[in-house]
Amino acid sequence: MFRSEDTRHSFTDHLYKALVQAGISTFRDNDEIDRGQDLKPEIEKAITESRAYQRRNFNNFVLPVFYQVDPLDVRNQQQSFAIETKDGAECSIWTKDNVSTWKASLTEVADLSGLVLFSGSETDFIAKVVDTIDCTLDWKLVSTLAHLIGIETRGESITSWLNDEQPSENFLANCGMGGGGKTTLAQHVYNSNKHKFELSSFLQDIGRDHRQPHDLLGLQKQLLTDIIRGKNIRVSNVSEGTSKIEETLQTRKVLIILDDIVENDELAALLGKKGVHTQSKIIITTRRLDIYAWFGSILLEFYNLVNH
Known part of the structure; x- marks a missing residue:
């Protein structure tokens, strides 16, 4: 007031x-x-x-x-x-x-x-x-299920990676079949660690929401709203949105969760190809086990729920 x-x-x-x-x-x-x-x-x-x-x-x-x-x-x-x-x-x-x-x-x-x-x-x-x-x-906490037994233990290795300010990689892929708890774990990790970063964003159910080009543009606007802290993000097309995202990711320490990535073009549009701030962390959940090929030379930490 x-x-x-x-x-x-x-x-x-x-x-x-x-x-x-x-x-x-x-x-x-x-x-x-x-x-x-x-x-x-x-x-x-x-x-x-x-x-x-x-x-x-x-x-x-x-x-x-x-x-x-x-x-x-x-x-x-x-x-x-x-x-x-x-x-x-x-x-x-x-x-x-x-x-x-x-x-x-x-x-x-x-x-x-x-x-x-x-x-x-x-x-x-x-x-x-x-x-x-x-x-x-703490406006941006995402909804999680209550009384999740063992969720802290399952997320320990991810939290340790998030706390590393000089990691060998800035990206982590949480891969596994549907129903394995990837999104639930990502939600817990996000809520527990978002305060350690300048800005944060959780994009949920990307594979479900991405149907048409304008849907991808909507995801870009949501991401930019979170990591720029603006209410009236003006982006006329996906290419322009990717350019703005790339510029921001190189200068701000951010935590981003991209949940349920299905296609390579989703990653390209939401992350670009110019890299991120050295202390930023990007977590991706996906059912695709060939995600390594999408990143090319970018180092990628692999977290498989089957082994946790």
């Missing part, structure tokens, strides 16, 4: 746009609120309905952003944050009880782990705020 007259058309506006583009629902009040007056009902509603509302009541989180503000001033209520009781008819809300409550709230906020910007790039700072919120809320 945003409310600031001083930064409404600068920092706050830029941060709001970045959050929305990242797919994070964000409320911004566009009307003035008199200083010292109670929050409007619509703002109260937005706060209580947000996923970050009241960490102590719902085990969620609050992220203070100190923009051109010293947290010490907030904690100690000094400088522009100094508040005291006031007398007079126009100062009826500045009672001892209210001021004590406000001071306690400021102290609590300042004691939270937040982000501070005094100088430096606002663009980089905004990206850090968005990344922090996105990672904490």
